[in-house]
Amino acid sequence: MSNYKRVLVAIDLSEDSGEVAARAKAIVANGGCELHIIHVIEPLSFAYGVDIPMDFSGLQDEIQTQATEQLQRFSEQNTIDHDHQHIVLGRPEVEIHALAEEIDADLIVVGSHGRYGLALLMGSTANGVLHGASCDVLAVRVGKDK
Template sequence: MSDYSKILVAVDLSEDSAEVSHKAHSIAAVNNAELHLIHVIEPLSFAYGGDIPMDFSGIQDEIHQQASQQLSSFGHVNNIPIERQHIVLGRPEVEIHSKAEEIAADLIVVGSHGRYGLALLMGSTANGVLHGASCDVLAVRVGS
């Protein structure tokens, strides 16, 4: 295994995030590496399409506020300082790659649900992260 100095842990703040974080902590301990957390909020316009004539800004602000609180709590429990907790708005795979490059991460750790069939063909965040990363990616199987 390579020596890692900065590890970016992508979390969705579900129950599975603890398992992903645990794996990242194990690798960080062996390598004396710095851990960063990232949570990406997808804009509601991505989820519901741009054709719906609705203003989602209030709902989007509420989602951001709740996610910020959850990430802060998760970071505290996992001993990751606030300055290494990142919450961003956008497409998860794009934002995870961007943050990894910004902080010079040499490993990205992300959860994977091990999808198959139609779900695999439609893609997943873990698959998107794996295929565009400029560093190593560890996909931790969760929820099985």
């Protein structure tokens, strides 16, 4: 039986998300442990800057709607309770840390592409989660560079 009571799995809804969720589910498989799932949507203003004189609200709303539907389907396929599905807007590492604190998670499971060189220096979500978490973090190696 796992020593963990509450596990938070962070996914980006890519094809690698299933592998990350499977690892989290294996940890909670023995029972007595809650599994929560989070997907963070980065605001378009983060990607394009706040100085662009465009209204992104309609596009942002559509992204939110599609992501919510994808997360619900993904959660159904992975038998994750509706009450444990979280979709938020913000910077991934900040929002993952905030939710982990809020639900009192003792483990965060996140995918990592094993970046190196310039990509590593620029940082990644997994790296950001690792370096600010107040609980254990499991980085699941995913992608072509496994």
